[in-house]
Amino acid sequence: AFYNETQAKLFLKFYEQPARIVFNEFMEATWNYVTNITKRNRKNMFQKEVEKSQFMLYFGSRARLFKTDHFQNPDVKRMLSKLQNIDKSALPTEDLQKYNRLLTYMETTYSTAEVCLDEGPCIPLEPDLEEIMATSRDEKELLWAWQRWRDAVGRQIRPVFEHYVQLSNKAAQYNGYKDMGALWRAKYESNTLEEDLKRLFDELQPLYLNLHAYVRRSLFRYYGPEVINLRGPIPAHLLGNMWAQSWDNILDIALPYPKKPPEDVTKIMKNQHWKPEKMFQEANIFITSLGLLPAPSEFWVKSMLEKPADGREVECHASAWKFYRGNDVRIKKCTEVTIEDLLSIFHQMGHIQYYLQFQNLSVIYQEGASPAFEEAVGSVITLSASSHKHLLSRGLLSQQHQDSEEEVNFLLGIALEKIAFIPFSYLVDVFRWKVFDGTITKSIYNQEWWNLRLKYQGLCPPVTRSEEDFDPGAKFHIPASVPYVRYFLSLVLQFQFHEALCRASGHAGPLHRCDIYNSKVAGKMLGDVLKLGSSRPWQEVLKEMTGQSNISAKSFLSYFKPLLHWLVNENVKQGDILGWLDYSCSFEEKS
Numbered sequence: 001a002f003y004n005e006t007q008a009k010l011f012l013k014f015y016e017q018p019a020r021i022v023f024n025e026f027m028e029a030t031w032n033y034v035t036n037i038t039k040r041n042r043k044n045m046f047q048k049e050v051e052k053s054q055f056m057l058y059f060g061s062r063a064r065l066f067k068t069d070h071f072q073n074p075d076v077k078r079m080l081s082k083l084q085n086i087d088k089s090a091l092p093t094e095d096l097q098k099y100n101r102l103l104t105y106m107e108t109t110y111s112t113a114e115v116c117l118d119e120g121p122c123i124p125l126e127p128d129l130e131e132i133m134a135t136s137r138d139e140k141e142l143l144w145a146w147q148r149w150r151d152a153v154g155r156q157i158r159p160v161f162e163h164y165v166q167l168s169n170k171a172a173q174y175n176g177y178k179d180m181g182a183l184w185r186a187k188y189e190s191n192t193l194e195e196d197l198k199r200l201f202d203e204l205q206p207l208y209l210n211l212h213a214y215v216r217r218s219l220f221r222y223y224g225p226e227v228i229n230l231r232g233p234i235p236a237h238l239l240g241n242m243w244a245q246s247w248d249n250i251l252d253i254a255l256p257y258p259k260k261p262p263e264d265v266t267k268i269m270k271n272q273h274w275k276p277e278k279m280f281q282e283a284n285i286f287i288t289s290l291g292l293l294p295a296p297s298e299f300w301v302k303s304m305l306e307k308p309a310d311g312r313e314v315e316c317h318a319s320a321w322k323f324y325r326g327n328d329v330r331i332k333k334c335t336e337v338t339i340e341d342l343l344s345i346f347h348q349m350g351h352i353q354y355y356l357q358f359q360n361l362s363v364i365y366q367e368g369a370s371p372a373f374e375e376a377v378g379s380v381i382t383l384s385a386s387s388h389k390h391l392l393s394r395g396l397l398s399q400q401h402q403d404s405e406e407e408v409n410f411l412l413g414i415a416l417e418k419i420a421f422i423p424f425s426y427l428v429d430v431f432r433w434k435v436f437d438g439t440i441t442k443s444i445y446n447q448e449w450w451n452l453r454l455k456y457q458g459l460c461p462p463v464t465r466s467e468e469d470f471d472p473g474a475k476f477h478i479p480a481s482v483p484y485v486r487y488f489l490s491l492v493l494q495f496q497f498h499e500a501l502c503r504a505s506g507h508a509g510p511l512h513r514c515d516i517y518n519s520k521v522a523g524k525m526l527g528d529v530l531k532l533g534s535s536r537p538w539q540e541v542l543k544e545m546t547g548q549s550n551i552s553a554k555s556f557l558s559y560f561k562p563l564l565h566w567l568v569n570e571n572v573k574q575g576d577i578l579g580w581l582d583y584s585c586s587f588e589e590k591s
């Protein structure tokens, strides 16, 4: 075993350059595959994956040999401990190759799945099925898209998923964790993670229950008593989204003051002939107005900003990429000209900004302070970008003044995106942690998924589900093995950041009217956080930015305070109960 600190420093120094080369080649091979799904590109990706894993295993296993107890330099200790976690690379080559085949099969099945009309074309999730879920108001059509997507994806993934769980846990155990859920949770460097999550969820519950009751009433008015039970859960296909994770697309049905409908920003964008590139430039303009770094020229050349028109099969789910080589950063997104996609682009550009800000750190620190910080950066900018004040200043709205009723309409729109997302973003990994720790066995995957969907979201499946189905597999992050609790924590964190940045920018008044656009002070505050990468525990980074080291729902609650009063009032007026006493969609009687 190696003991002294000097050798450890040399070891870490020696790691840097080869790591950049190995990771660059791996990322290039993976990028080539997801932007052009072919057998050859898959084979090349597998090859580069094996090389990367051998490299990680070599350094990860040697990093374990150092006894760091008496080391002076905290950085050396932190870097060595991070180097030891090598995830799936710890698997024996045979298992690793099987695992990579499973992962690629699941992710590619999701990305290439289509739903075929009885006679005629087959349609993909993006943009077609998502467009139907967002805009159709025909309950039968919504049911068709909802069910056929799950038939096409969930059912195919189920048999493979069971093997994925076993190999994931084996990899986790090789890294010293009891199961993959424990390995994922360890990324948050907190031994109170699960109780913190529960506490945050409980603090946000009143907001969700009131929104749920109000939306249920709105859907009852629109679709009638045949479809909606005012004392029961809401059928999952009516919320304007394939997974009912955000409900912003049914604002028209749930609008508090229908006589004062908000302007349709998507329509305005189309009338102004917006193109995907202009949408990315718009996000870049916002980010540079804060004094942060612009997207480099390589970004504009190498990104995939639209679904290719040449018939290539691609993975459409948006993502941001770094290539460990200077300014080579890219986004892959099948962009449609809609306000929803414009805001999603701000989210992706937040990932890019993190890359640009921490690129001079050691490779070991080139990640977010926590996975939730990664996700919160882009989303906090989105909070300003979606404000009435900002959209007005950018010519995406023309109505100058917003009266109090229009303001309630606006807040409800943000609530349909953010508050609806609370239980969904919480339950996805509650489900997966239970699958990994064996609480949820493979014979009850689907019924346990729907138990959680009922318990936390107050939703029910619009048609009978069985254990032939695998509905969680119909959501990208499950076949792609991407953890999800990061989005729940990001939901809370982005409002905490927003409040701190708004205060720094000199904003006075309600939080939902704040737009940090052009504030160099806010930009510096954010940039200083991003420059740290994962070199410091996220609790310390949060304290430097907001003055407190614990994640708190206070900002989230204060942003929506005006709306909560309105919702409570409205639900009392309608005599609506909060929650769902019944437990099914009661479709049995119907069918």
Ligand SMILES: O=C(CCC(O)(O)[C@H](Cc1ccccc1)NC(=O)c1ccccc1)N[C@@H](Cc1ccccc1)C(=O)O
Pocket: 245, 317, 318, 319, 320, 321, 347, 348, 351, 374, 375, 379, 480, 482, 487
């Ligand atoms: O999945 C995404 C956006 C994609 C992403 O940017 O989070 C992407 C997911 C991903 C894709 C492939 C491999 C790994 C992760 N994450 C990144 O591109 C990323 C993540 C960490 C660091 C740098 C980039 N959003 C989630 C949740 C969400 C977030 C924000 C608004 C609405 C909804 C969803 O759509 O359900």
Ligand SMILES: [Zn+2]
Pocket: 347, 351, 374, 375
């Ligand atoms: Zn993200």
